[in-house]
Amino acid sequence: MVIRAFITHKQAERFADCQDRFGVNTDTKSIAVSDGMGSTWQQKIWAQLLVETYTNSRDWNLSKESIIPLCQEWRAKVSEFIQNLKDTNAPENIIYRNERNFAEGRSAGATFVGIRLDGSKWSGEVLGDTCLIEWDGNEAKFNTSQDTDAFDSYPDYFDSNPLKDGKGTPKSIEGTLTDDKKLLLVSDPFSEFLLEHSKQGDIAKYVQQLLSVASHDDFEVLVDEWRKEGMHNDDTTLVIVESDNAEALTITYADNIAEMVEKEQMDKESVAEKVEAESTENTNATSAIEQVTDKQDESPYREKECNASDPVNADTIIEEFLTEYKSVLEGKCKGKSQKAIKKFWSELQYKTTQNAAKEALRTILDKYVIYAK
Amino acid sequence: MAKNDKQWSSATPGLLIILLDQSGSMRSDYEGTTRTKFATLAVNKVIDNIIQKNFDGDAPKNRCFISVIGYNHNVKELCSGWLKDLDANPLRYETLKKKTPDGTGGLVEVEVKQPVWVEPIDKDGATNMLGAFQLAKDLVEKWMADNAEGPAPVIINISDGVPYYEGKDPRDCMRETVALAKEIMELSNNDGNVLIFNAQIDESNGKVVFPSDRNNISQEQAQFLYDITSEVPDSYKAAAAKNELPIKDGSRGCIFGADGVQLIQLIDFGSSRAGDKGL
Structure with missing residues (x-):
């Protein structure tokens, strides 16, 4: 299987602000995308935890029960983050706001889509408006936990506070990746934009544009053009999975958010x-x-x-x-x-x-x- | 119908103007305290909430500019700034005790610092609502000249009565204020018209919530409020539902005789574009 993966941030923000995360693990043959929800707190840490935990395992599946240990891990990482703010003399209001949120039990929310490959078969879970799109050359099938007529500003999500329920129920998804199909794991700007064009009957040209992206610069150009065409301005992630008749996963291109932030x-x-x-x-x-x-x-x-x-x-x-x-x-x-x-x-x-x-x-x-x- | 559906973002930030009545009558009793204390608490809370919605742990994102204008016989900008600057520069912090979950199913009392940007008034004064709307209009016009592609500005007016200034007949004051408010509501950019939402917190004359037909309103003061309020755009209907505000086609975003809960609901509804996807 051949993998290409791209990520970018909201317009007028930075990679350091980007709350999307993705992971591809060629050992476990796992791929995941998670979108930290903007109105929550420390959602980058949460999205990263969900993606890493899923892709580092061959059999860990996401559910409201299985994420409970992750909630403790999230809390520990946030505590480290706050300590680091104090150690580096961060501005007082930033320390105060983080400490206050921690004391008040404020939490992070994130959507998720993840799959594992077993030969040409794939299976996984999806929650929220992060989506897996199966493309057969003519039609797109949208795999999401939500009603595809109702993408709105309140998607289903996992909550990092074990005392909160989050929203919605993860949906199990599965299929077979044959030569004529592609899988697109995408965060919500693409989910909504492509769904809209699927309804309009002209999705094919947009999918072809996505499939032709070969570099980060190509990706930025495409995202910029689609935003002008009405795609909403948000962190945007795309992972393309294509069959090459080999069982092994080969990453031909993958953005590295940590390196982008460092640069x-x-x-x-x-x-x-x-x-x-x-x-x-x-x-x-x-x-x-x-x-x-x-x-x-x-x-x-x-x-x-x-x-x-x-x-x-x-x-x-x-x-x-x-x-x-x-x-x-x-x-x-x-x-x-x-x-x-x-x-x-x-x-x-x-x-x-x-x-x-x-x-x-x-x-x-x-x-x-x-x-x- | 104007769309007003552009989300406040770093690329296209929003402008939120809060007009806050600081006339003498605001010292009257309300919700176990006074109107001015409750209203300033609500305004401080909404600024704090907007910062919180746009705070991911690193820093507040400058997705909107907030200006609070106080009015009695004078009109004065009480505070204004981008979210990052407001967060870094409150007037002071108030320490409150708050019960929060302790992570094991129980509650623990913790001290929480609450930033304060606006203070209650302690003096008498008239109600120059016209002057407040005029200052708001100036700010909005300047903003829209520089931000034609951004969200249309939103004005939330919190008062406990009708305009009264310069010793004029209140009916003349109301007429002048309605005329100016209508001018403001005619201002528009690519996102839609400038929106004005109102909360009137004097509960002694009955209650009117999100009215859709002026003819069904008996109170003259409530009719005035209707006249200076925008119709709720479709893009705000989800926020109205989330805040349990009764909405139908043609509803205007105002509450006459708002109690404390409704005041907070109205402010939350009016500032709902400020933030990313919500819970």
Whole structure:
């Protein structure tokens, strides 16, 4: 059997944010895809646990009973995660929110599809809108635990808290992979998009596009195009299984999410270094502003005593405003790195600067009575 | 009918504006406390919930921008920011005791820090709801100019009465506010029209929940609320059902005479686009 596997994150997020996971184990001949649910917590750890446990075994099957030991494992991994946050001096609010969620028993949810191959026969389980699609060249059969007319925002899922029931019941699935068939294990953006096109009668061209994906770049291009055609913006995973008349599993291509996250982090660090260098220039520019302000502090206008009958000089007000504005803006950016400040400004556009300007002006205007000309 | 079905995401973030009545009457009794204390608790809770929905353990995802505008005789932005910044910068934390499952079937009392972004009022004041909607309109117009492809903004107004400002006849205030609210509801982008949902928390004049026909409303103040509220789009019907809000075709997203539970349901319903797939 020949395997190709691809994964990508939501638009405008990063691989580090991706909550989908997949696994392919050529020893156990097991393949699994899991999608951590966005509104839950520490779902990446949960999705990874489900996928690893399934694919590391030849006979472990997913059920509400069999996942109970995994719930303890999840809890232990989350506890390690929180300890690591403390050890690395993570921001206080991040530590607090994780500790609070842990204390309150908040949990992770994830959908799942997994199969094991025995010769050309395959069998497995599915829960939620992560789906196994059997393609015979003309028609697609969608294997999901849910009613295929009702993919919505509340899919069936496994819960990492053993005291909670999750939703839905895992469905056992099985079949035979013959030369004329392909199996596609997919997460929900593909499930929904392909189901829609199956109903419209034009799914064939889309499946052909999927089957022609040979690299991660191809995959990103396809996902980007399909998102423009209406596929919803979410983490997206695809595993293609094709028969080559051999019993052994051969992985011809597989994305590695851990490596992608690491590369992303390295790229981020090198950009941060570059920004640090740029911010030194900005600091020099800021120092220049400070110098001008300091100089203006010595100006004759500021030294002149104003009596009640004199209007306040506009230059005086402008100088004081600039000093106050800088102070207020720095307060709003307090604790942020230079890179974060730049990103913060670009995301917020005018709002933070406008608010800082208003606050600074208010402070200044509280000190003076200004006469109209 | 406008679709309003675009999910709030990092690529297409949403804008949620909460208008919070801070007039003197909000110091009246409500749900064992005062209206202002309960309402600010509800607002702080909804901000916290939205952050929680978008917090995977690493950091809150900036899938929406929240602005809370308080109004009495003045109109003031009480807090605003992206989720990550709001989470990093509450006004303060309140320590509460909470019973939580201990993992073995029992309950254990733990101390929980609850972030506070908005405080209750303690002074008297009028009800410049018009001014609040005007500020909201300015924010919405600026936002939509910069985010034409994103979700249409949502405004949730929490009040305990009708607008009253500048010593004007309340009927004139209501008329002016209705006119402005209608202008706001006419604003739209590719996702649909700007949505306004309302909760009025004075229970002394009866209750009207998600009305679909103005002619069936007898209270003048409830008719006013109907007039400044958007019809519930199809995309919000699942959220209405999840919050046990009675919905039918043509229902407007407002509750007149909301009790504490209904206030929280309304806010939860109105902010339901904020987050990924839910439980």
